[in-house]
Amino acid sequence: MSDTPNLVTGDLETPSIEPPAEVADVDAAAGRRRRALDLWMSGTEESAWLQGATAEGAQELLPAAEDPALAVQRGTVVTDDFVVEDTTDEDQRQIMNMGPQHPSTHGVLRLQLEVEGETIRRVKPIIGYLHTGMEKTGETLTWLQGPTNVTRMDYLSPLHNELAFSLAVEQLLDVAIPPRADAIRVLMTELNRVASHLLFLATFGLDIGALSMMIYGWRDREAVLGFFEKVTGLRMNHNYIRPGGVAADLPDGWEDDVEEILTIVPQGLAEYEELLNDNPIFIDRTQGVGVITPAECQAYGVTGPNARASGIDWDLRKVFPYSGVERYRFSVPLGRHGDTYDRYLVRVGEVKESLGIVRQVMETMPAGDYRSEDRKVTPPPRKRIDESMEALIHHFKIFTEGFKVPAGEVYQAVESARGELGVYIVSNGGAKPWRLHVRGPSFAHVQALPAMMTDSLVADVVATLASSDPVLGDVDR
Amino acid sequence: MSDLPTDTDTTAADTVAAALDAPNPVRALLAVHPDASHATFTPRVGPPQDVVSVSVEGYHELVAGLRGIGFDGFVDLCGVDYLRRRPRFEVVVILLSHPRRRRVRVRVGVPADAPHLATISDLYPGANFYERETYDMFGIVFDGHPDLTRILMPDDWEGHPLRKDYAVGSVPVQFKAAHRAT
Numbered sequence: 259m260s261d262t263p264n265l266v267t268g269d270l271e272t273p274s275i276e277p278p279a280e281v282a283d284v285d286a287a288a289g290r291r292r293r294a295l296d297l298w299m300s301g302t303e304e305s306a307w308l309q310g311a312t313a314e315g316a317q318e319l320l321p322a323a324e325d326p327a328l329a330v331q332r333g334t335v336v337t338d339d340f341v342v343e344d345t346t347d348e349d350q351r352q353i354m355n356m357g358p359q360h361p362s363t364h365g366v367l368r369l370q371l372e373v374e375g376e377t378i379r380r381v382k383p384i385i386g387y388l389h390t391g392m393e394k395t396g397e398t399l400t401w402l403q404g405p406t407n408v409t410r411m412d413y414l415s416p417l418h419n420e421l422a423f424s425l426a427v428e429q430l431l432d433v434a435i436p437p438r439a440d441a442i443r444v445l446m447t448e449l450n451r452v453a454s455h456l457l458f459l460a461t462f463g464l465d466i467g468a469l470s471m472m473i474y475g476w477r478d479r480e481a482v483l484g485f486f487e488k489v490t491g492l493r494m495n496h497n498y499i500r501p502g503g504v505a506a507d508l509p510d511g512w513e514d515d516v517e518e519i520l521t522i523v524p525q526g527l528a529e530y531e532e533l534l535n536d537n538p539i540f541i542d543r544t545q546g547v548g549v550i551t552p553a554e555c556q557a558y559g560v561t562g563p564n565a566r567a568s569g570i571d572w573d574l575r576k577v578f579p580y581s582g583v584e585r586y587r588f589s590v591p592l593g594r595h596g597d598t599y600d601r602y603l604v605r606v607g608e609v610k611e612s613l614g615i616v617r618q619v620m621e622t623m624p625a626g627d628y629r630s631e632d633r634k635v636t637p638p639p640r641k642r643i644d645e646s647m648e649a650l651i652h653h654f655k656i657f658t659e660g661f662k663v664p665a666g667e668v669y670q671a672v673e674s675a676r677g678e679l680g681v682y683i684v685s686n687g688g689a690k691p692w693r694l695h696v697r698g699p700s701f702a703h704v705q706a707l708p709a710m711m712t713d714s715l716v717a718d719v720v721a722t723l724a725s726s727d728p729v730l731g732d733v734d735r
Numbered sequence: 736m737s738d739l740p741t742d743t744d745t746t747a748a749d750t751v752a753a754a755l756d757a758p759n760p761v762r763a764l765l766a767v768h769p770d771a772s773h774a775t776f777t778p779r780v781g782p783p784q785d786v787v788s789v790s791v792e793g794y795h796e797l798v799a800g801l802r803g804i805g806f807d808g809f810v811d812l813c814g815v816d817y818l819r820r821r822p823r824f825e826v827v828v829i830l831l832s833h834p835r836r837r838r839v840r841v842r843v844g845v846p847a848d849a850p851h852l853a854t855i856s857d858l859y860p861g862a863n864f865y866e867r868e869t870y871d872m873f874g875i876v877f878d879g880h881p882d883l884t885r886i887l888m889p890d891d892w893e894g895h896p897l898r899k900d901y902a903v904g905s906v907p908v909q910f911k912a913a914h915r916a917t
Binding site: 704735 | 776778810813833836838859863865872885886890896897
């Protein structure tokens with residue numbers, strides 16, 4: 259690469275966390291606005307303590323007159339469903355908090371809703387309640403430990419996280435991956451997509467009142483998670499896909515387990531479609547609800563099933579294929595209306611396509627190594643450790659010190675169950691990433707919630723939120 | 736609905752029009768951006784990626800130009816702290832063109848003594864949250880951003896955690912209600 263960053267390792271330059279004057283100015287301005295907001299919010303002296311204990315300060319919804327974000331929304335993309343001139347009295351409006359401890363917010367998402375009667379006038383998602391500094395943690399872990407960290411971000415599709423991270427590291431390393439490892443990766447990530455979408459069906463059904471879907475979805479997902487446990491040792495957060503290949507080969511008899519999944523899931527899916535697709539209550543709750551246009555999807559960075567439900571024919575497995583996924587035949591289900599119902603239909607379609615890919619992978623699974631035999635990144639075989647001191651040292655060093663990755667920066671994205679999951683890595687040639695940034699699809703989807711929810715009804719908030727399927731671990735990282 | 740950028744003069748508009756037909760539109764667009772440099776990164780997996788480096792001054796205009804030549808999708812914006820390099824910070828923007836099936840990566844170096852950069856949330860509303868995150872984590876101020884507040888950290892947090900001189904390790908809990916719980 260011609261523009262490799264000229265990085266220097268070593269001691270810190272000026273160990274100070276004092277922000278420069280300009281940053282302090284902005285912080286001070288935020289503080290002033292926060293105090294003004296507190297006054298505006300409280301009204302009474304008695305609520306002052308409660309304000310301090312519960313308010314999020316400047317991150318909250320601003321007074322409507324001072325809300326410049328609204329102007330951006332109005333001017334740039336939100337043109338179809340936004341009431342620009344409303345003549346209603348401001349006194350008729352009130353601000354409600356939904357979340358963070360609300361069961362239908364799928365974690366700890368907080369939505370500040372400005373409602374006028376039953377109508378949502380403004381929405382502001384407030385996030386960060388699950389922020390644990392995983393990008394910072396990633397800078398302290400070696401390249402081999404990295405997957406244990408990123409797998410916990412989008413915890414409903416952990417294998418996609420690991421895959422994106424591993425592919426990015428492999429680009430910098432420039433190692434070749436054996437065909438069997440690629441096939442195992444595709445098999446596992448597609449099964450992960452099935453598991454994630456089954457969980458979507460479960461929670462989506464629960465949120466809009468189809469309570470039995472909760473049980474059905476979790477039940478079928480168990481079949482996939484049981485297989486994951488057999489292969490990786492864990493039901494979630496597998497650390498299975500690693501730079502250089504996968505951690506272990508598939509266990510004996512894996513075909514039978516996959517065959518069982520390929521029997522159970524389609525049977526269940528047929529039942530759920532019969533239960534929901536033409537159900538008048540379900541249709542009333544979902545059709546025409548939470549519409550997002552293709553232009554809004556592109557501008558807000560909405561990807562994956564949510565964008566495809568709006569009719570954007572875009573699947574990274576088709577346009578930027580990785581891990582040999584282009585070898586398998588599958589189609590990309592598209593919606594037309596961009597509403598909650600289409601987002602549900604697209605996901606049901608994707609489960610079927612993923613199962614098709616899984617069957618093709620199973621029938622064409624190549625023999626060979628399950629990880630690269632490049633000794634730079636993979637430890638030596640177990641029996642070599644018994645007979646060679648060098649192999650023992652090598653094994654020890656690869657798990658303590660880790661391998662070094664050439665300096666450079668790279669962006670690699672995969673199509674996770676939620677959309678474009680990108681990993682941006684900067685390496686300075688050391689044994690740890692200099693910078694690890696994960697572009698989580700849910701972050702963009704939460705950002706686009708105001709575009710979906712504005713001027714809809716309070717009852718539709720839950721349906722819209724559930725259909726956009728955010729994972730807060732992915733949002734907050 | 737006229738918040739869209741309209742301040743491009745005629746020559747820039749002509750270049751954009753010419754760039755639309757060029758085989759590599761990004762390279763053609765850079766003809767009007769003398770402070771920008773271009774490199775193509777060919778990864779092992781996937782298509783070549785265009786990487787454009789640009790100065791703080793030319794950044795907003797370049798992104799506007801990219802939007803003009805069909806980069807309709809906003810993908811990602813993040814900061815990097817190179818600590819000892821000049822300029823110390825870098826903001827990396829990844830844009831996507833659906834019709835051309837291409838990604839472009841825009842890198843702009845931001846000096847530590849004046850960490851300011853123009854916002855692109857007027858071009859891509861999706862940059863809003865990402866710029867807030869970059870401000871939160873690196874203290875880079877996006878001038879003209881409509882609501883530049885912290886997003887992941889609590890509102891009264893001190894420091895910007897992803898800076899390299901912000902230590903990993905035990906940090907006293909800084910939640911503002913903590914001291915009142917007596």
